[in-house]
Amino acid sequence: MTKSSLTHFIPQRILRYAPTDLCPLDGDIPVLQLLNTCRNRDTANTKNYINTYEDFLTWCYEIRLIDQDTHNLLEIEGNCYVQEAAGIVNQVILAREMLYDLIYCLMSNEPVHHRVIEEFNTINIEANKHLRFEMTAYGLRKVWHNVDEEMAFPLWLIIKYAGDFLMSADVQFIKKCHCGSFYLDKTKNRNRRYCNPLTCGSVRRSTKYYQRCFSVTG
Ligand SMILES: [Zn+2]
Secondary structure, three states, rough: OOOHHHHHOOOOOOOOOOOOOOOOOOOHHHHHHHOOOOOOOOOOOOOOOOOOOOHHHHHHOOOOOOOHHHHHHHHHHHHHHHHHHHHHHHHHHHHHHHHHHHHHHHOOOOOOOHHHHHHHHHHHHHHOOOEEEEEEEOEEEEEEOOOOOOOOOHHHHHHHHHHHHOOOOOHHEEEOOOOOOEOOOOOOOOOOOOOOOOOOHHHHHHHHHHHHHHHHHH
16 A cells, blocks of 8 residues: 555544543444444453444544534434434444444355344335435436535434445455454455554554564564
């Protein structure tokens, strides 16, 4: 990889609770980035990074899913409608785990449970209610309609991306890093080994280095 191709692995961060415990942004595309907001899934050390609507909005802004104006507007909505915002967080977590089940099955060539497909359809139908055909400068396009103050809008964006992505040939390029994070390996020789070569990769390399030193001296 060239140095410039690595720059997107160093995103600008927004500090939240603890500067050392930031929500992971790795994953390359929104659907995989969403899966990675849960660490150590199905273990006693499971860590969920999306606990509040504010967490969700900050993460959406950090991965550039939404712009600053949308973030600020939805932040106000979230503060005004606290219960509704908590409901959106529940939907996000359910959608994330549904997408995890689906992607896990697709990667391991296992049959997908009909419950998972039903859940995907339910949220996709909800998102599609806000899409309509319009003539644009680029021709006929599906565009979002009346979503400015919809608190679930960022989730609908992810669901639309997920649907388009999971029907594409790029599904075959999904990989799982040794740390458990998912990423999309679109390198020419399909030899990318880490979700983030600058952090995960260097940790792995230094661990291996110390293990080698230990085995020589010990
Ligand atoms: Zn990793």
